[in-house]
Amino acid sequence: MSLRLAVLGAGAVGGSVLDLAGDYGHDVVAFADSSSSAVDPAGLDPSAVHDRKEREGVVGDADPEAVFDADYDVLVEATPTTLGDAEPGFSHVERALGDDRHVVLANKGPVAERYADLRALEAESAGTVQFEAAVGGAIPVLSTISDLGAPHVTAARGVLNGTANFILSRMAAEGLDYEHVLAEAQDLGVAEADPTFDVDGIDAALKFVILANVLSDGKTEYALDDAEVEGIRNVPGTALDLAAEDGRTVRLIGEATADGVRVAPRLVPQGSALSVTGTQNIVQLETKHAGQLNISGRGAGGPETATAVLSDVSRLE
Template identity: 75%
Template structure:
């Protein structure tokens, strides 16, 4: 595989990690943008100095963010924050890159979950490819496994797809603590955001399940977040976990994806089984027609972890 020139949009944990790790995968970052600035260098930016500037000054450079879209690159890495509804500005970034002949790798879930049919149409109409492994399960190679098996041979996917919610439920179960106490602990540790609603209300897991169902449906039907049946963990009392434990079970926020349905809700699962992963770990179970049940588990979030999925996708491009 020859090295690619990358333009990275988004300077959060994932985008920053892609910039930091790209050289070790044989690639050159020629443009890097945050929401307020950009740095562009045809010969390749200096990752260490740019990331230090972002840390010290809150911006990656002095150029306009739009300049990154117009730089010289082979692959656009879209790692801006996920937005719902029209999935902007991420969707327009993808359109611009494809229409100029570049490939696109997404960590941003918005365009894949909310405008999947439009995204696939853009890919068909242009020479570039779109890949989005990093949108589901962080470092876990869920989508590439489905691709290798072929979606028509995978009947369903289910699993634990949000590390924050899983950390909270795990701690509630093992320590006998209530939801509010554990959530505050998770925020102190940086496991939960200051506003954790996206995670604990099930939205993040639902977006990932929507993406999985879109892939499994193979264009026969399009799903968006509005099609998902979603229930989070905010109303689970500690007593529910205690009662579950007495029966040899625990509670996990389980997402289910099929070509016909998307559902996310707290479910009872037997202790010491595959779905009872603890802490921030994720797991996805694939039900297949010919290979039985496949379990794929690992770190479902984090900058370097998710960046590894982005860089793996870049490696899969022709």
């Protein structure tokens, strides 16, 4: 079935959803950046929208709010993640659910910081909320938990921040220190100018908070404040050298268990599942009866995250 998508957020993820929706048989009928929107009930032409954005700095003539007046089936919320009240993302979700539309989130804020509020709105709506894209980009971790059944998964553990992992991998491989590799990662576009979210473990913690919310199935609500978080800024190059002498390396490992959420640099054996390199992500799920499952792949990137969004959309049919 072809669904009509309204996409909020014109960054790498929103832009890729616009590009790839047709490949999944869906139409983007509304598309907004922070200052403008384009609406076409017959489906927008991706290249025309991208061209205008590049040429004029806007995606269309309308106000961003106009997307909510469009005749759409699914709101794709791909605006930047914000903490605390998770605004303005949360209000976008509230409005779509209030209009009985489905919501697919790439934005981590509403589902990490206001999970119970979100589920309460969903319970009142004919629409449902999906958010595979908020955890690990292309890695289908939430759909796997859903398939196994949350009560049959006892813990999630892994590497869910590609920037921090790239920095630690490079420090270990080249014997370079943190500041040097961070500068290199910023040159390559792997790290942002302000790398706080990634290197201080906040981005990884938000993802493990979401996993904790999903695994607890509403019994306990988690938010970023509930997580113990330590980043990688203070990992000295010498720690990686010492680890290597012992056949190990350091990774920024997150965990969501019945005891809560923790993110911190940890020693892991070289060549083990958790020692993924570069911007790869991995999640290990501990199951009650089927041992450990490992799922790894590209944890970020426009087309990768858009694939998770569009898989969520297809699940709504």
